[in-house]
Amino acid sequence: xxxxxxxxxxxxxxxxxxxxxxxxxxxxxxxxxxxxxxxxxxxxxxxxxxxxxxxxxxxxxxxxxxxxxxxxxxxxxxxxxxxxxxxxxxxxxxxxxxxxxxxxxxxxxxxxxxxxxxxxxxxxxxxxxxxxxxxxxxxxxxxxxxxxxxxxxxxxxxxxxxxxxxxxxxxxxxxxxxxxxxxxxxxxxxxxxxxxxxxxxxxxxxxxxxxxxxxxxxxxxxxxxxxxxxxxxxxxxxxxxxxxxxx
Amino acid sequence: xxxxxxxxxxxxxxxxxxxxxxxxxxxxxxxxxxxxxxxxxxxxxxxxxxxxxxxxxxxxxxxxxxxxxxxxxxxxxxxxxxxxxxxxxxxxxxxxxxxxxxxxxxxxxxxxxxxxxxxxxxxxxxxxxxxxxxxxxxxxxxxxxxxxxxxxxxxxxxxxxxxxxxxxxxxxxxxxxxxxxxxxxxxxxxxxxxxxxxxxxxxxxxxxxxxxxxxxxxxxxxxxxxxxxxxxxxxxxxxxxxxxxxxxxxxxxxxxxxxxxxxxxxxxxxxxxxxxxxxxxxxxxxxxxxxxxxxxxxxxxxxxxxxxxxxxxxxxxxxxxxxxxxxxxxxxxxxxxxxxxxxxxxxxxxxxxxxxxxxxxxxxxxxxxxxxxxxxxxxxxxxxxxxxxxxxxxxxxxxxxxxxxxxxxxxxxxxxxxxxxxxxxxxxxxxxxxxxxxxxxxxxxxxxxxxxxxxxxxxxxxxxxxxxxxxxxxxxxxxxxxxxxxxxxxxxxxxxxxxxxxxxxxxxxxxxxxxxxxxxxxxxxxxxxxxxxxxxxxxxxxxxxxxxxxxxxxxxxxxxxxxxxxxxxxxxxxxxxxxxxxxxxx
Numbered sequence: 001x002x003x004x005x006x007x008x009x010x011x012x013x014x015x016x017x018x019x020x021x022x023x024x025x026x027x028x029x030x031x032x033x034x035x036x037x038x039x040x041x042x043x044x045x046x047x048x049x050x051x052x053x054x055x056x057x058x059x060x061x062x063x064x065x066x067x068x069x070x071x072x073x074x075x076x077x078x079x080x081x082x083x084x085x086x087x088x089x090x091x092x093x094x095x096x097x098x099x100x101x102x103x104x105x106x107x108x109x110x111x112x113x114x115x116x117x118x119x120x121x122x123x124x125x126x127x128x129x130x131x132x133x134x135x136x137x138x139x140x141x142x143x144x145x146x147x148x149x150x151x152x153x154x155x156x157x158x159x160x161x162x163x164x165x166x167x168x169x170x171x172x173x174x175x176x177x178x179x180x181x182x183x184x185x186x187x188x189x190x191x192x193x194x195x196x197x198x199x200x201x202x203x204x205x206x207x208x209x210x211x212x213x214x215x216x217x218x219x220x221x222x223x224x225x226x227x228x229x230x231x232x233x234x235x236x237x238x239x240x241x242x243x244x245x246x247x
Numbered sequence: 248x249x250x251x252x253x254x255x256x257x258x259x260x261x262x263x264x265x266x267x268x269x270x271x272x273x274x275x276x277x278x279x280x281x282x283x284x285x286x287x288x289x290x291x292x293x294x295x296x297x298x299x300x301x302x303x304x305x306x307x308x309x310x311x312x313x314x315x316x317x318x319x320x321x322x323x324x325x326x327x328x329x330x331x332x333x334x335x336x337x338x339x340x341x342x343x344x345x346x347x348x349x350x351x352x353x354x355x356x357x358x359x360x361x362x363x364x365x366x367x368x369x370x371x372x373x374x375x376x377x378x379x380x381x382x383x384x385x386x387x388x389x390x391x392x393x394x395x396x397x398x399x400x401x402x403x404x405x406x407x408x409x410x411x412x413x414x415x416x417x418x419x420x421x422x423x424x425x426x427x428x429x430x431x432x433x434x435x436x437x438x439x440x441x442x443x444x445x446x447x448x449x450x451x452x453x454x455x456x457x458x459x460x461x462x463x464x465x466x467x468x469x470x471x472x473x474x475x476x477x478x479x480x481x482x483x484x485x486x487x488x489x490x491x492x493x494x495x496x497x498x499x500x501x502x503x504x505x506x507x508x509x510x511x512x513x514x515x516x517x518x519x520x521x522x523x524x525x526x527x528x529x530x531x532x533x534x535x536x537x538x539x540x541x542x543x544x545x546x547x548x549x550x551x552x553x554x555x556x557x558x559x560x561x562x563x564x565x566x567x568x569x570x571x572x573x574x575x576x577x578x579x580x581x582x583x584x585x586x587x588x589x590x591x592x593x594x595x596x597x598x599x600x601x602x603x604x605x606x607x608x609x610x611x612x613x614x615x616x617x618x619x620x621x622x623x624x625x626x627x628x629x630x631x632x633x634x635x636x637x638x639x640x641x642x643x644x645x646x647x648x649x650x651x652x653x654x655x656x657x658x659x660x661x662x663x664x665x666x667x668x669x670x671x672x673x674x675x676x677x678x679x680x681x682x683x684x685x686x687x688x689x690x691x692x693x694x695x696x697x698x699x700x701x702x703x704x705x706x707x708x709x710x711x712x713x714x715x716x717x718x719x720x721x722x723x724x725x726x727x728x729x730x731x732x733x734x735x736x737x738x739x740x741x742x743x744x745x746x747x748x749x750x751x752x753x754x755x756x757x758x759x760x761x762x763x764x765x766x767x768x769x770x771x772x773x774x775x776x777x778x779x780x781x782x783x784x785x786x787x788x789x790x791x792x793x794x795x796x797x798x799x800x801x802x803x804x805x806x807x808x809x810x811x812x813x814x815x816x817x818x819x820x821x822x823x824x825x826x827x828x829x830x831x832x833x
Contacts, residue, residue: 016745033486033586045699049751050743054290056453059489059582061381062290078585099424100748110287110401118389120348132345134357140350147350147382151289176389183348 002032006039006081010051011091013098021098023089024048030081036088037065037076040102053102060216063150066093066157067102073154073214093157095166109153112169115195116177121188139184146179146224148217155211155221161204168204169196171211171221178224181231197232205229248419248678249429253281253398255658256417256433258405258460260284261291262380262644263626264439265387266340266651267658272394275659281431283400283420285455285753288388292441292453293647296380297492297578298364299372300644302337305361308369310334317642318821320366320534321606321635322780323796324473326817329613329631333642333649340648341373349386350375352575362575363497364641366534366828368527372641377492377578383644403429404753405459407681408436408467408622411673414666415467415622419681423753426746428685430678432669435621435658438464439651442605442627445757446765447713448706450602451483451490457757458764460628464609465763469617470800470812472630474764475772476606476781478638479539479715483601485556487586491579491598493640495591496531498575499523500564502538503595504550510560514541516828523566533828536637536781539600543715552597559597568592600715604643606634606781607771610800615654621666623658625650632798636780688755691740698739698755701732705758705765708732713769716783722773729766730808736762767801767809774811775799792823 005027013021028042037055044051055065058077065076068091070084081088096104126133155171162168177196181189196202205225212222255271257264260282268282284291303313313334318325345351345359352360352374364372375382391397402423409417409430417433440460444452465471481502482491496502501522504510509530512519516533520526531538542560545551551558564572569592572580576591583589583596608630615623615631626647633646712718712725736759743751777791778784797813804810 014745015747033588044750049698049741049754050745052748052750054286056286056290056292056455057295058453058487059295060585061294061378061578062292062453064286064290080585103748105424106287114392117393119393120346120390122346126346128339128343128346132342132351132359135353136357137353137355139357140353144350147385148378149385150294150381151287180348185346185348 003029004032006030007087008039008043009087009089010102012101014100032082034081035077036069036079036081036090039081040076040090052100061150063152066152066154067091068094068157073157075152075154075216078216093153095157095159095163096153106153108166109151109156109170109172112173113151113176116169116173117188117192118173118176118180120180120183120186121191123185123187133185135184143179143182146175146182146219149176149219150217152216154214154216158210158214160208160210161206165200165204167200169201171225174202174228175219175221175224178228193232193235196228197235202228202232248682249427250432251281251429252432254278254434254662255437256281256283256431257437257439258283258418259291259439259441259626259628260288260399261439261441261626262293262383262387262647263651263654264437265391266648267437267439267625267655268397269387269391269394270652270655271659272396274656276396278396278659280397281400281433282397283403283405283431285402285404285459287401288399289385290455291384292456293384294381295451295453295490296644297377297490298494298497299362299374299379299641300341300383301364301367301372301639301641302341302645303334303371304338304341304359305370308371312368313337313371315821316367317633317639318635319824319826320639321637322790322826323821323823324632324635324779324798324816326632327819327821328817329633331819332613333633333646336649337645340645340652344383344386344648347386347390349382352376362494363525363527363532364639365493365496365532365538366528366639372497374494377494377576380644404756405463406685406756407677408463409674409677410467410619411670411677412667414620416669416674418463419678423748426749428682430674432674434662435623437654437658438609438622438624438628439626440628443761443764444602444605446705446761446768447602447709449488449710451480451488452602457761459757459760460624461608462760462763464617464622464624465767465803467619467622468803469619469622470610470802471764471767472607472610472798472800473632473771474605474607474767474801475775475799476636477602477713477768478535478604478606478781479600480535480603481538481542481600482562482598484582484587485554485559485597485599488601489582489586490601490603491562491582491596492576493535495562495564495576495579496525498571499525499567500531500562502531503561503563504545505552506550510545510550511538511541514544516541518829528828534637534639537828539715540783542600554597557599559599561595562598563595564591565593565595604638606630606636606638614657615650616657621661623654625654636782689741689744693740693742694738696735696738696740698751698758701736701739702758702761705729705732705762709765709768713772716785717772718784719773719776719786722769725769726766726773726808729762729769733762733766733806763803770809770811771799771801796823
């Protein structure tokens with residue numbers, strides 16, 4: 001196995017002991033095939049047990065280890081050292097307050113996720129004893145992509161609007177609302193519209209598309225946002241100019 | 248110390264914990280529910296399960312067949328009353344998830360699709376592509392958000408159960424963001440803390456799978472049952488241990504040795520089936536214990552492919568074609584390409600067996616109740632036991648649901664029964680003692696012992712002596728070494744003496760959980776002088792029903808080694824027989 005010395009410049013901040021964040025440089029021996037998370041683990045095991053960061057699955061599905069790597073939002077478990085020939089700069093996810101080192105405070109996202117009612121609001125009552133709803137593969141495909149969000153929040157770190165207007169509900173939460181709106185079993189769109197069609201909802205988005213570029217699961221929140229905008233516009237026309245078309 | 252009063256406190260917010268919380272909120276709207284987890288719910292390891300969840304739904308299938316597959320798959324160490332309940336309640340739970348929005352894969356007519364899985368005689372594994380656990384977890388988490396009575400305490404690490412007057416009354420937990428300890432005073436406690444695969448160096452398990460829930464119950468006097476049964480999943484990526492789901496083989500992938508030979512036919516799983524047309528319960532659809540053991544034998548014969556990460560077999564999926572792989576196994580392809588640089592569409596993927604699942608765990612009955620009054624457990628941390636000596640793939644996701652719900656119902660029933668008055672002073676004294684132990688850990692001077700050092704030694708011991716094949720000598724050595732590590736653990740000191748999100752502290756506490764759980768594994772394995780399911784002894788190669796058709800119960804004895812006792816397996820109608828995995832060809 002080929003190894004090399006990798007230098008990392010890691011943002012450190014402990015609110016109890018540090019007035020301001022600072023960078024600390026570490027050099028560790030790494031396998032060529034490793035990811036940035038492996039390098040951080042090696043640092044924690046062999047050099048500095050005080051370094052704090054979140055991680056668990058090491059397979060890009062738990063969404064814990066989002067951080068800025070050379071300025072870009074990435075999952076540390078899927079950022080390969082081979083793609084970073086120089087000193088690697090590692091910082092906590094942008095646009096979130098720092099709790100400690102690479103750990104951010106994510107209360108804002110967790111609150112917003114709940115606000116968009118990301119759960120099935122059944123179109124029609126059906127007892128469990130009556131079995132499953134039928135849903136064709138084509139109906140499944142209409143929303144499946146938006147179910148793949150792992151809540152890693154890379155899209156919030158990439159979003160210039162969220163950085164400027166923190167009240168913006170943001171890409172992942174809106175994509176998840178859209179996921180349920182598009183589900184053939186769901187009848188909850190009106191309840192969700194109040195949140196996502198408001199000023200701090202989709203209209204804050206200026207369609208930069210950075211969210212979709214950084215999404216590790218190819219959810220395409222930007223596409224979801226645009227679809228919500230179009231549908232909301234249709235709603236507005238129907239309500240104000242063609243009230244007779246409202247169901 | 249702040250006291251948080253609640254009716255039911257749930258430790259762990261993965262599949263089992265969330266299912267329990269939703270059941271409590273739906274069935275008993277007046278209850279206060281505290282859902283306490285060391286991670287945010289969506290980070291729980293349920294998310295990493297890939298293949299699917301088993302439940303009888305198709306007209307050619309029956310509960311009896313699911314029962315027989317499970318009991319035989321478990322080498323008759325399953326409690327058959329528990330398996331009966333499990334297979335009966337499984338379909339309802341999977342339909343319930345469908346009603347909550349789980350994006351199950353579908354047949355062209357819109358009904359739920361099922362896929363073949365190892366050791367199952369019928370296709371009964373519901374799946375959502377190859378991210379089934381992920382979708383189950385997120386469906387449950389998102390569904391839980393509509394219930395205001397579920398109060399979440401994300402990123403709280405539970406340190407001690409509080410037991411007074413013979414009843415579990417709550418626990419103490421550290422809030423990670425402040426470092427403050429809180430007392431959760433609860434009418435009932437449900438542990439849903441997951442497995443302990445991290446005691447091994449090569450595992451599919453995420454970093455959080457450190458046996459905390461098991462260790463808490465164990466130290467509070469509840470035995471750990473059948474801990475010697477550790478499942479190796481046959482197909483992990485050789486470098487990272489990342490799981491490549493059994494569905495790879497369910498969809499038609501084959502396993503070959505370095506000569507391109509499908510060696511499973513030499514280990515009681517033949518005759519060979521046509522490539523791309525898998526036969527149920529045969530060859531690559533044999534159970535995980537048998538397939539992993541076959542790998543071990545082939546390795547001894549020198550028939551494996553040597554790679555820089557050790558000996559591997561090859562998982563060949565090329566004949567499935569790009570379209571099917573993308574549709575049914577997109578995560579598998581992504582993982583193999585990203586982490587190993589091998590594309591299953593064009594090349595066979597080198598794989599090797601990897602620690603995946605603990606069949607054993609906290610001793611519970613069919614109602615998810617432990618012998619300790621007021622304490623319930625469900626999920627991988629518990630041992631009901633439906634998995635016996637070897638779990639069949641896709642039974643565990645269903646188990647989270649069935650027994651998560653049963654734990655909630657049992658807790659509710661328990662709350663309505665008469666119990667002694669809570670002794671606030673006794674609880675406060677125990678909480679203060681827990682805090683004092685934590686303070687002592689902070690105050691300890693840095694010496695020779697480190698968390699990473701002891702953890703590394705523990706992992707090496709487990710891999711060397713508690714793996715796919717075990718020996719009495721090796722296990723005796725493992726027990727002695729683990730006992731020594733537990734002694735040395737008392738000298739571990741923290742480098743990080745601060746309060747906010749102190750992961751040095753977290754890892755030290757997790758190491759304590761793993762050491763206790765690991766000792767229970769080794770001691771239980773040493774005492775079981777037979778070979779059954781996932782527990783294979785090179786010095787006792789046969790199954791011994793006369794002496795060991797019994798559950799192992801490992802009891803915590805402080806600094807002493809665990810006390811080992813046995814309890815008879817519940818057998819209702821299936822007498823121990825021969826496990827036959829050439830079934831489809833008879």
